[in-house]
Amino acid sequence: MTEALRPLRPLQVSRDLHEPQSSQAKPGAVSSPISTPHPLKKRAICSQCRIRKVRCDGRPNICQNCDRLGFECSFQQSPGKSPGQYVVKLPERRRRMQACIPCHSKKTRCLGELPSCSSCVRRNRACVYPRTKKHGSIASGNSLAEISGADDQATQQRAGDASPAQGVEMVGPTEGPALDHNAALDLMEAYFRHLYPLPSFAFLHKPTVLQRCRSQTINETLKLAICAVTALQLHRTSLCHDLWAQQAEQSILQQMGRPSIFNLQALLLVIRYRIESGEFPTAFMLAALAARTALALRLNYERPELSDVAQEARRRLFWALYLLDDFFCVGLREFELCPEETIHLQLPCDxxxxxxxxxxHTGVLRHDPRSSGDTTVVGLRGMSLRLTSVRRAVMRFNRKVGLGDELSSTIGESIRRFEEELGWLKAALRPNDQYSVPNLTSSKWQAQLIMLHMSWHQCHCDMYRLGLDGYSEAAPSPVLLALHPRDRTKMQLKCLEHAESIIRIVSDFLNHGDGECLLERDAAVCAFESARLVMFGSRILGAASNLDMAVGKAKLSHNLITRFFPYSASTQPLRKDLERLITSYSVRLALQTQEAFSEPDPPSARSSTKVSQYATSRQRLSVQSLLLQSDFVDDSNEIAGPTQATEIPPPSGGMQTAHVSAVPRNHPWGTAGPGNSQVPPAGLSLDARQEDAGLIFNPWMGFTGSEDMYGVSGRPLGADDEF
Known part of the structure; x- marks a missing residue:
C-alpha cells in the first residue's frame, strides 16, 4: 500500500512581527486553520544576522545578537520610515585575527600577538602572518595592526573544468600568501640550477617546465611542490614553503583516486620535503602512496608509442621512486617499494x-658486461643506478653473514663476485667520468661525479669491514675464526684503503669543487662511514694513517657534512655522532692510550619498546635510520580494551631458541669479540671496546633474515622465485 505524500503547505506570512499576538481566542469565534501557527513556520531573521550568517532569535524590536553586540538591528524602525525603506548598514567585523603561517601549518593554537605570536617565540621560529586580499602582501609586525579589521575571510581556490595538463586544480585552503608568479619562476630556475643535478630530483624536463611556468599553464600542485622543496633546500626562510608543501599535499590526497603523472611528480617532491624537514612518519606513509600511484600508471613499463621526452620523463620518475627506497628500506625486503624484478625499463640517458x-639506448639495470654486441651508452645517472643495485645486494649479503646463514667457505667467493661486478662498472665509465681532480673541476655535474665514486668506494668498505675484528659491523666471531688470517688481514687493509679514498675525494671536493652545489644524503653517509673506519683502523699494522692523521681526516668528513647539510634533519644524527666520535678519539690521542681495536662508548639506545621484539632483532636499524627516527608505535594492546597489565612470559621451546640464535654478534647484548659471552638484556652492559651496530650503524644497513637475501648469485630473482 502506497502512502500518499502530504502536499506542501504554502508559507504563511505573519501580519506584523512587531505587534504582540494574543494567546487567547475571542469568545464564540471559530478558529481558522490559516491563523493557527504551524510548527514548521519560518522564523523571522534580521538583516544583520542574515549577513553575518548566524542564528537569529527573531525577538521583536531588536534581536538578542544585535542587542549583545551593539549592532543596529533591522527590526528597529526609525521614525518616519516604513519597513520597506530600511537601509542595511553592514556590521563591524569583530573576528579575531587569523593565525600566523607556522602555527596554521602545524595546526597549533595561535593567539595572533604582534609582532610575533607567543607560540613562535616559545619555539624560536620566525613568525610570519599571511597575505591579506586587501593589501596583497605578507603582513607582519605593525602592518597587521593597520589591517586587523580588513577583509580576512578564508577563501578556497577553486579550479575550473580545465584539464590537468593546463595546471588548473583545487589546491585546498589558501589562507596564506599566494605564490607570486615571479617568485615561482625564480624558484623553478633555482631548482634546475641546484637540485636537478642530484639523482633524486632529475625527473623534470627543464625546457617544458620552465616554458609552462612562464606561460602560467603549469600544474598548480606541481608548481607548489617545486617551489616548496627548493625554498627549503636553499634555506629561504622568508618564503612560506611549509604552507606550499601542505597545499600541494592536500591537493594530492584530494585526488588520490585519480592518479596522474603531474601529481606523482609533485608527490615525490613533497616526500623529499617531509624528509628534509624531519617529518619522517609522514614521508614514510606518502612513499607507499607514491609507489601505488606509479604502479597504477604502469610507469615500470616502457611505452614506445609516446614521444621521446615523455618516455624519458616517465623512466626518470620511476627511477627517482626506486632511489627513494634507500631512505627507509635500507635493503630490508619488507619495506621495499620497487623490487627490481618488477622493473622493465631502460636506464636514464644523459x-x-x-x-x-x-x-x-642505455640498457637495463642488471646487465652482464660479458655479453657481446653491447652498444649501450650509459652515463653517470645510469651507472649510479647500477651501483645502487650492487650496493643493496652487498647489504643483503652482510645481513646474511651476520645471521650465520652464509657458510664461511662461500664468503670469499661471494666477495670476489662483487669485486668483479664493481670492477666492470668502473671500467665501463667514460674517460671524462673517471675520477680525477681535472675531471672534477671541468665537470658540469660535479655532485653526480663525486657521489658516484664515493658510493663505489663505500661499497667496497661495506664488503671488507666484515673482516675488521672488534668493529661493530664485522662478521660474527665464529666466521672470523674460520677465515684464514691472511685473508682477514687483506680485507682489513682493503677496507681502510677505500675509506681513505673517500676522504681524499671529500678533500678534493672541498678544495676544488663548486661550493654552491648541493649533495644527496648518501654523500654524508659515505663521509661519515669513512671517518669511522679510518679512525678505528688507525692502529692496524700497515694502515696509511696513525691516530693523529685519522682524526684530522675525520674532521674533513665532518666539515663536508656541516657545510653541505647545515639544515637537513635527515643528516643531523650523522653530524652529531661524528662529533662525538672525533671528540672521543681526540681524548684518546691526548692520553696516548694503547687500547687497540676499540671505539668509544655508544650513545644510549633510542629504539622503541612498543614494537615487536622479534622484529627489532631482525631489523637492527640505527639512530640514523629514517625508519627508526619515525618512531612508530604498535598500539595493538588497545584492541582488547583496557586490561590489567600482565607480564607475558617468553616463548618456550624452539621459538625461544630460534630467537636467541638470530641475535648477531653486533646486537646490543651480543658478543663483543672472540671469547666474550652474551649478556642478557636484564643485565645489559655495553663493552667499551665494541660499538653497537644498532646504535652507530651504517645507515644503508638494517638487520634482517635470510629470506631477504637476493641478487648475490649474479641475477635477480624472478617473481615466481620471490613470491
Whole structure:
C-alpha cells in the first residue's frame, strides 16, 4: 500500500512581527486553520544576522545578537520610515585575527600577538602572518595592526573544468600568501640550477617546465611542490614553503583516486620535503602512496608509442621512486617499494639527450658486461643506478653473514663476485667520468661525479669491514675464526684503503669543487662511514694513517657534512655522532692510550619498546635510520580494551631458541669479540671496546633474515622465485 505524500503547505506570512499576538481566542469565534501557527513556520531573521550568517532569535524590536553586540538591528524602525525603506548598514567585523603561517601549518593554537605570536617565540621560529586580499602582501609586525579589521575571510581556490595538463586544480585552503608568479619562476630556475643535478630530483624536463611556468599553464600542485622543496633546500626562510608543501599535499590526497603523472611528480617532491624537514612518519606513509600511484600508471613499463621526452620523463620518475627506497628500506625486503624484478625499463640517458628530446639506448639495470654486441651508452645517472643495485645486494649479503646463514667457505667467493661486478662498472665509465681532480673541476655535474665514486668506494668498505675484528659491523666471531688470517688481514687493509679514498675525494671536493652545489644524503653517509673506519683502523699494522692523521681526516668528513647539510634533519644524527666520535678519539690521542681495536662508548639506545621484539632483532636499524627516527608505535594492546597489565612470559621451546640464535654478534647484548659471552638484556652492559651496530650503524644497513637475501648469485630473482 502506497502512502500518499502530504502536499506542501504554502508559507504563511505573519501580519506584523512587531505587534504582540494574543494567546487567547475571542469568545464564540471559530478558529481558522490559516491563523493557527504551524510548527514548521519560518522564523523571522534580521538583516544583520542574515549577513553575518548566524542564528537569529527573531525577538521583536531588536534581536538578542544585535542587542549583545551593539549592532543596529533591522527590526528597529526609525521614525518616519516604513519597513520597506530600511537601509542595511553592514556590521563591524569583530573576528579575531587569523593565525600566523607556522602555527596554521602545524595546526597549533595561535593567539595572533604582534609582532610575533607567543607560540613562535616559545619555539624560536620566525613568525610570519599571511597575505591579506586587501593589501596583497605578507603582513607582519605593525602592518597587521593597520589591517586587523580588513577583509580576512578564508577563501578556497577553486579550479575550473580545465584539464590537468593546463595546471588548473583545487589546491585546498589558501589562507596564506599566494605564490607570486615571479617568485615561482625564480624558484623553478633555482631548482634546475641546484637540485636537478642530484639523482633524486632529475625527473623534470627543464625546457617544458620552465616554458609552462612562464606561460602560467603549469600544474598548480606541481608548481607548489617545486617551489616548496627548493625554498627549503636553499634555506629561504622568508618564503612560506611549509604552507606550499601542505597545499600541494592536500591537493594530492584530494585526488588520490585519480592518479596522474603531474601529481606523482609533485608527490615525490613533497616526500623529499617531509624528509628534509624531519617529518619522517609522514614521508614514510606518502612513499607507499607514491609507489601505488606509479604502479597504477604502469610507469615500470616502457611505452614506445609516446614521444621521446615523455618516455624519458616517465623512466626518470620511476627511477627517482626506486632511489627513494634507500631512505627507509635500507635493503630490508619488507619495506621495499620497487623490487627490481618488477622493473622493465631502460636506464636514464644523459641530460643533453633528455633536454633535446633524443632517444638513446642505455640498457637495463642488471646487465652482464660479458655479453657481446653491447652498444649501450650509459652515463653517470645510469651507472649510479647500477651501483645502487650492487650496493643493496652487498647489504643483503652482510645481513646474511651476520645471521650465520652464509657458510664461511662461500664468503670469499661471494666477495670476489662483487669485486668483479664493481670492477666492470668502473671500467665501463667514460674517460671524462673517471675520477680525477681535472675531471672534477671541468665537470658540469660535479655532485653526480663525486657521489658516484664515493658510493663505489663505500661499497667496497661495506664488503671488507666484515673482516675488521672488534668493529661493530664485522662478521660474527665464529666466521672470523674460520677465515684464514691472511685473508682477514687483506680485507682489513682493503677496507681502510677505500675509506681513505673517500676522504681524499671529500678533500678534493672541498678544495676544488663548486661550493654552491648541493649533495644527496648518501654523500654524508659515505663521509661519515669513512671517518669511522679510518679512525678505528688507525692502529692496524700497515694502515696509511696513525691516530693523529685519522682524526684530522675525520674532521674533513665532518666539515663536508656541516657545510653541505647545515639544515637537513635527515643528516643531523650523522653530524652529531661524528662529533662525538672525533671528540672521543681526540681524548684518546691526548692520553696516548694503547687500547687497540676499540671505539668509544655508544650513545644510549633510542629504539622503541612498543614494537615487536622479534622484529627489532631482525631489523637492527640505527639512530640514523629514517625508519627508526619515525618512531612508530604498535598500539595493538588497545584492541582488547583496557586490561590489567600482565607480564607475558617468553616463548618456550624452539621459538625461544630460534630467537636467541638470530641475535648477531653486533646486537646490543651480543658478543663483543672472540671469547666474550652474551649478556642478557636484564643485565645489559655495553663493552667499551665494541660499538653497537644498532646504535652507530651504517645507515644503508638494517638487520634482517635470510629470506631477504637476493641478487648475490649474479641475477635477480624472478617473481615466481620471490613470491
Amino acid at each position: 641530460e643533453d639527450h633528455f633536454e633535446a628530446g633524443r632517444h638513446v
